[in-house]
Every structure is written in structure tokens, then in C-alpha cells.
Amino acid sequence: MASAESQPRFGQSVKGLLSDKVGSCSGDVIALTRQVLKGSRSQELLGQAARNMVIQEDAILHSEDSLRKMSIITTHLQYHVEHSKNLQDQLRHLLN
């Protein structure tokens, strides 16, 4: 009885060892992948970069608003200069 049972035990132990080995190898691969990702610190760096970008967004929008206001002001100055040129022409006409 014992020897007859040992043969299936032997077969099961080989299978069990094989399955354990496969499981351990797959676990090692998974752990290696996770360690590589952790070691690259990509999550931290990319997250920090995204946070910095969000912080800078307000400054970028403010700069854009300021530039648009400057463009409006230069347009008004151009109108003033055009008006003064018209006045110059009128003055020249009057003096002549």
C-alpha cells in the first residue's frame, strides 16, 4: 500500500516541484519588473513634472493676458500717432 501510494506521491512531487518552480519564476519576473519600474523613479519624476506644469499654468495664462493687453495698448498708440500725423498735415496746410 505504501509503495503503491509513493508512486503517485513521487509523480505529484515532481509536478508540485515543477509548478512551484514555474510559480517562483513568474513571481521573480513580476518582482523584477516592479523593481525596474521603482528603480527608474519614473512615477515620482513624472508626477512631479506634471505638478510643476500645473503650477506654472497660472503664470503662463497671466503672461498671455499681459501680452494681449500690450498688443491692445500698442494699437491705441498707433491710433494716437495716426491722429497726430493728421494734425501735422492740417497744421502744415494752415501755415502754408
Next chain:
Amino acid sequence: MSREALHHVTGLKGKMAATGEEAAAMDSISRVPPAHPTVLSLGGSSEPRGEPGEPAADGQVVPAAPKKPTSSSDGGVETAEEAVEPDINELCTDMFDKMAIFLQGELTGTCEDYRLLENMNKLTSLKYMEMKDISINISRNLQDLNHKYASLQPYLDQINQIEEQVSSLEQAAYKLDTYSKKLEAKFKKLEKR
């Protein structure tokens, strides 16, 4: 090693049969009434017996017990192996596919972070390009304004000169006014004398 194992198994068959027959005999004695001669004749021919004195009902029952583990072990193991091999292949394929999917998922997270940053950078670059266009327009307009201001400069200088002259004229007028008032006062004094 496999042949020795098979011989060992076949050697065990007889022992298992004997022990199984003994156990089955004990059970049958406890449960079944004494065997009939018809049952004896039916059960006698098929299986080898260690103890022919036992009831034949046991003989029918006996072969069932040891058959399970060892009777067709040679063919059974081979057939089991043949039946298991394709399952192992499928299981291995399935395992590697799922492992690949898992690793793909692990790496996809980082890829998505990079894509997010890439999109944010693209949008920021578009914003900066718009700001660049606006600033180019502003610089062009300011250059035109500077040129027009330079063309107006002599007139502005003339205006400044005119202003200075007018202010000096005003001061001269004030001085003249005060002198004329003094002169008037002296004249009146002299008139009174």
C-alpha cells in the same frame, strides 16, 4: 528506472489483490449472508485468488478494490500523460499570455504618464507659440511706432521750443506789467506835487 518501477508495481499487484481480497472478505462476512454456489461459479474464472475458501461474492467484489490504483497503471499512466500533455501546453500558453498582459499593464501606467506629460507639453508649446506670435506683432507695431515717433520728433522739438519761448514771453510780460505799474505810480506822485 521506469522498468524497475513497473516490475515493482506488478509485484505489488498480487499483494494488493490478496490484501484487498482479505478486506473485502471481512466486509462481506459482516454484511452479506453466506455465498451461493451460483455466485461462486460466476466469480471464480475472472480474477486470481489468494484464498479459494472465501465466498465467491467476495471474488466479484474484490477485483474492484485494487483495480483502481494499479491494475492499468502502465497504460493508465501513459494515457494520463498523453491526455495531460496537450493540457500542459495550453496551460503554458495561457500562462505566458496572461503574464504578457500583466507586464503590459504594468508598463502601460508609466506610458500613460509620459503621454500625459507629452500632451501637457504640446499644449504649453501651442500657448507659447501663440504668445510668440502676439509678441512678434507687438514688436513690429512698436518698431513702426518708433519710426513714426522719430518722424514726429522735429515737430515735438519745435513744440518744446515754442513752449519755452511762450513761458519766457509770459515772464517778460509780467515784468513789463510790474514796471508799468511802478511807472504809473511815480507819474501820479509827480502830478500831485
